[in-house]
Amino acid sequence: MKVTVxxxxxxxxxxxxxxxxxxxxxxxxxxxxxxxxxxxxxxADKESVQIAVNQNLDDTITLKDGDEVALLPPFAGG
Amino acid sequence: MDKKKPKKVFVQxxxxxxxxxxxxxxxxxxxxxxxxxxxxxxxxxxxxxxxxVTAIDYTAYEEMAEKVFHEIREAAFxxxxxxxxxxxxxxxxxxxxxxxxxxxxxxxxxxxxxxxTNFFVEEIKAKVPVFGKEIFxxxxxxxxxxx
Numbered sequence: 484m485k486v487t488v489x490x491x492x493x494x495x496x497x498x499x500x501x502x503x504x505x506x507x508x509x510x511x512x513x514x515x516x517x518x519x520x521x522x523x524x525x526x527a528d529k530e531s532v533q534i535a536v537n538q539n540l541d542d543t544i545t546l547k548d549g550d551e552v553a554l555l556p557p558f559a560g561g
Numbered sequence: 562m563d564k565k566k567p568k569k570v571f572v573q574x575x576x577x578x579x580x581x582x583x584x585x586x587x588x589x590x591x592x593x594x595x596x597x598x599x600x601x602x603x604x605x606x607x608x609x610x611x612x613x614v615t616a617i618d619y620t621a622y623e624e625m626a627e628k629v630f631h632e633i634r635e636a637a638f639x640x641x642x643x644x645x646x647x648x649x650x651x652x653x654x655x656x657x658x659x660x661x662x663x664x665x666x667x668x669x670x671x672x673x674x675x676x677x678t679n680f681f682v683e684e685i686k687a688k689v690p691v692f693g694k695e696i697f698x699x700x701x702x703x704x705x706x707x708x
Contacts, residue, residue, distance in 0.1 A: 491622055531706075535625060538622075560619075560693075561602045
């Protein structure tokens with residue numbers, strides 16, 4: 484299955500890209516994908532990164548083909 | 562009429578002070594309003610380890626942010642008896658001393674408007690996927706985190 488992964492803020496800085504399409508095998512939850520994506524990146528506090536699946540902040544969702552996933556560092560609006 | 566329709570919140574760069582005056586002027590024909598409450602967020606020249614912040618460069622997951630702004634509006638209208646509410650947030654570079662957030666609520670009476678504005682600001686800071694790169698005078702940077 485293919486999912487689009489978007490990166491923002493310090494995550495985009497660490498990956499040096501704003502998005503990519505990943506071809507994934509088997510069943511994966513959002514949390515599992517987050518751990519996989521952040522593994523090896525120079526990010527001090529990985530726990531603070533949230534994952535949104537189709538704009539919903541729920542890392543228990545099982546991913547399906549065509550999902551849009553976003554890795555979101557701590558919010559800083561206002 | 563401006564209750565349900567999703568509105569464009571993001572503006573490129575700093576919010577000009579004239580926008581605040583114009584927004585007030587635009588509401589003078591709505592004579593059921595007795596109170597406006599305004600919150601303005603301004604970029605602060607924070608000092609970190611001897612370096613001074615000169616600007617914040619804002620980015621956002623825009624599609625999700627617009628959706629969350631809309632949900633916050635819906636929640637505010639359900640919770641408070643407000644006549645109208647407007648939110649503007651900057652994207653891109655905003656220099657210290659300039660405005661990055663403008664929340665404007667109106668109601669028949671002051672308490673409701675003040676509470677609603679506070680609700681908007683707290684919800685925006687907690688729930689909207691906006692990211693801020695604090696740029697120092699030597700061009701280095703750090704990432705802002707809301708407290």
